[in-house]
Amino acid sequence: MRRTSRSALPVSAVDRPPAEEASLWPTLHKLGPYLWQYKWRVIFALACLVGAKLANVSVPLIFKQMIDSLSGSEQALALPVLLLILYGCLRFSTSLFTELREILFARVTQRAVRRIALEAFRHLHELSLRFHLQRQTGGVSRDIERGSRSISNLISYTLYSILPTVVEISLVLVVLLANYDAAFVLITLLSLIAYVLFTIKVSNWRIAIRRRVNDADSAANTRAIDSLLNYETVKYFNNEEYEARRYDQQMVDWEDAATRSQISLSWLNLGQQIIIALGVTAMMWLAAAGVVDGRLTIGDLVLVNAFLIQLYMPLNFLGVIYREIRQALTDIERMFALLAVNREIADAPAATVLAPGPVEVRFSAVDFSYEANRQILHGVDFTIPAGHTVAVVGESGSGKSTLARLLYRFYDISAGSICLNGTDLRQLTQASLRTAIGIVPQDTVLFNDTLFYNIQYGRPTASRDQVLAAAEAAQLAGFIDILPDGYETRVGERGLKLSGGEKQRVAIARALLKNPPVLIFDEATSALDSRTEKAIQSSLDSAARGRTTLVIAHRLSTIMQADQILVMDGGRIVERGTHTQLLEAGGVYTQMWSLQQQEESGERL
Structure with a gap:
């Protein structure tokens, strides 16, 4: 044989x-x-x-x-x-x-x-x-x-x-x-x-x-x-x-x-x-x-x-x-x-459940390294009061998106602490922590399924009416209505059948449907054109109202109304304040603002 x-x-x-x-x-x-x-x-x-x-x-x-x-x-x-x-x-x-x-x-x-x-x-x-x-x-x-x-x-x-x-x-x-x-x-x-x-x-x-x-x-x-x-x-x-x-x-x-x-x-x-x-x-x-x-x-x-x-x-x-x-x-x-394989991130033996309701987020002297010989964050320290919005700006590689990954506890920090309502997130169950946070990532990857499935993924128990309302709030309903299969349209592997802007709007709808007390927008409008960005920005502002929101932004025009703006460089916070305060300071933020204003003026010409 x-x-x-x-x-x-x-x-x-x-x-x-x-x-x-x-x-x-x-x-x-x-x-x-x-x-x-x-x-x-x-x-x-x-x-x-x-x-x-x-x-x-x-x-x-x-x-x-x-x-x-x-x-x-x-x-x-x-x-x-x-x-x-x-x-x-x-x-x-x-x-x-x-x-x-x-x-x-x-x-x-x-x-x-x-x-x-x-x-x-x-x-x-x-x-x-x-x-x-x-x-x-x-x-x-x-x-x-x-x-x-x-x-x-x-x-x-x-x-x-x-x-x-x-x-x-x-x-x-x-x-x-x-x-x-x-x-x-x-x-x-x-x-x-x-x-x-x-x-x-x-x-x-x-x-x-x-x-x-x-x-x-x-x-x-x-x-x-x-x-x-x-x-x-x-x-x-x-x-x-x-x-x-x-x-x-x-x-x-x-x-x-x-x-x-x-x-x-x-x-x-x-x-x-x-x-x-x-x-x-x-x-x-x-x-x-x-x-x-x-x-x-x-x-x-x-x-x-x-x-x-x-x-x-x-x-x-x-x-x-x-x-x-x-x-x-x-x-x-x-x-x-x-x-x-050892789970690098595991719940503590006595981990507690994050109570529902408003959430305050506090980063205290946070250090972090992906690799031992390359430190990413150096003594990052800031607070997002419950219901407030804090925006983070800076050049690529300055550590902005790392803040979101740490808040989600995809990694554990090297030093310092990250607390939600005064409790170190390492003492919270990961399930309750991530239930409380909604995110619109910079790079949106979708399941090879229908548009409806991908939106409902934000809250699998949501009704059809709630899914449609989230799509409407994300300025996605008009696009879906003209598709032959509507919400049953399949998006292809990793969402390749959709444009970058369409995928990002699906991600926004998904986060809105989840309806969490904490929101993270990781350059959420970076793949959108200016017209769509302005249309969605009002929806994002509405969604953020009353929630603790961390906005990681590239376009400074999208975070002018933030309660506080953090400017990062080389893994450190080098400036902080409101939009007006930072412009008056005439530092790094002012240079970034001036450069983007010149670029937008050139695009209009």
Whole structure:
């Protein structure tokens, strides 16, 4: 039997565990709690398994009695009839118990796969933004896909292939030892040991080849997904052939590794068949010699032959099972590696829920670094009173958007504190913190679904009328009304079917629908034209009224009414005050204002 597989281990930000860690029993131990939820099903299924094997081993014994009785006097004609009936019942019992086992255990396997896949999915969403900025989407998706599929395979192979094989071999050896010469048992045991040792040794050698196939397949898959996600960029630079060549380079590696894997598999199969052939020949020689000498009957010869056939099938299958289990473990280790990734951001043991109502935000001497050798924020200190608006301006890279990420607790600060209503946000549950904050990000990414779905995502329980009202407030309703499918229009992957301004208006509608006490506008109108910006600005001002609002802005004309404006440079607040106060100070803000006024005058000309 030959099997080939293109399943692979993804290349991701998570380091691969060493090969020796992918062992059977620790993995089964991790799976145990998921299976034990249905313990009675498991117990009954195992009972059916043993019953099936007892019936299967009894069949050759009945067959021997039939042969011996037929070779005797004709007066014993009634005996073979009864034996035939028993023979048929045992044959049916084997299939009956096997199918009952599958029926009982089907729910157990599928539920375990579902729960583990869901746990991995949830865990990925709980990992920090730092992890997701480093990961490769194609690789992580393959982790979950192959890991889930391999869990099902591992459970089936281990509990319903290895165990039945061991039970059947044990029963056959007992029968041979009780009824025949010890040489039969010795030859059987030697064949088994030689087969198992050869299979394990060669299969372990093939693991390195398997890993190379996996790595090459994952690299090709990641390369393809990355290229397709950046379809527009590929087209901009006319690089279709360049991308095809890069993809083919990865596929060449996969082709070489897969070829080696198939050739090594053929050598493994050939070696296994040699061992089995030698064992079968020796057993039949002994049995035939016994018949010639008169020590054994024709029925004994048939019994030994039947046992050899029954042993041959599970023994041959045992080699396949071992290879499949090793491959499944190789795939599952990546999924468990993901589950083992430490959550950088986690709720404190005694974390409290942020109470509903108005929220005051206070940054106190906040330092922050994405990397140890590159500090982003230096002693940032400001307060947004409940219901007030604070705007932050500055050059690109000055740390403006980092403030929003820290307020959302995508990262933990290096020093200082960020407090909401006097409580450090690290002492609040992340769920209550993020429920209280709505954001319109600079780069809006939408789900590959309908406009209605993407707007309603801000509050999945919102009614249709509330969704339509939010779209109206974001100046989006007019655009949607002229679309053939209206709110059911699909936006494409990452919203590529919409313009930048349309995507940003969807984000605004989503934030308005969420209706939180704290709002963050991270350059929320940067992708809009001047006319649309002015139309939406009134909606943003209305939405911000009575809420604690942090506005990160590029166009200074959009934040003139802010209660306080912070000017950042190099991760520090260098100026603060109202629009009028900052203009009168004649500092950095005044220079920025003058420059933007000149640019707008040039655009009007």
